[in-house]
Amino acid sequence: MPQQERPWQVAEGCVIVRVRVAPKSSKDTIDGVEPTAGGPGFKVRVRAVPAEGEANEAVTRLLADWLDIPKSRVTVASGHRSRVKSIKVTGDAASLDSLLAARLLQLS
Numbered sequence: 001m002p003q004q005e006r007p008w009q010v011a012e013g014c015v016i017v018r019v020r021v022a023p024k025s026s027k028d029t030i031d032g033v034e035p036t037a038g039g040p041g042f043k044v045r046v047r048a049v050p051a052e053g054e055a056n057e058a059v060t061r062l063l064a065d066w067l068d069i070p071k072s073r074v075t076v077a078s079g080h081r082s083r084v085k086s087i088k089v090t091g092d093a094a095s096l097d098s099l100l101a102a103r104l105l106q107l108s
Contacts, residue, residue, distance in 0.1 A: 007033050007040045008100050015096045016077060017063065017087040019044045023055040028062050032107045036084045056080060063087055067099055 008017040018041035020034055025045035034043045048058035056076050064071040069091065079085035089096055 005040055006100075006104070007042050008097075010093045010097050013093060014088050014090045015093055015100065017042065017089060017100070019059060019063070019085050019087055021046065021050075021055060021059055021083050021085060023048060023050040023058075023083075028058060030062065030066055030107065033104070038084060041084060053080075056085070059085065060087065063089070066103060067096075 007019070008015045018036060018038060020036050020041045020043055022043070022045045025047055028046050029044075031043040031045060033040045035041075044059055044062065046055055046058035046062060048054040060074040060076060061071055064074045067074075067089065069089070073090045075088050075090075077086040077088040
């Protein structure tokens with residue numbers, strides 16, 4: 001997948017991951033990539049309801065677990081009240097880029 005079509009962007013000291021969230025699902029999972037208005041995003045399903053930040057918390061916890069990194073490195077950067085969110089993952093950007101590319105291949 002070309003870099004401009006990836007569901008994340010590399011920034012200094014972090015990557016910004018675009019996700020499209022489906023709350024109130026039957027399970028917490030990342031199901032692949034789907035188009036969003038801002039470009040491709042990971043399709044994320046969480047059991048949490050979209051109230052009082054519960055779904056946002058579930059998304060950040062799921063993404064941290066999926067990437068096998070501490071949850072403290074994963075935060076919602078934008079889209080707190082939207083289904084399409086930008087998630088900031090801090091750390092070595094090159095390592096995170098490689099890790100996300102590997103996880104993306106596993107989804108295919």
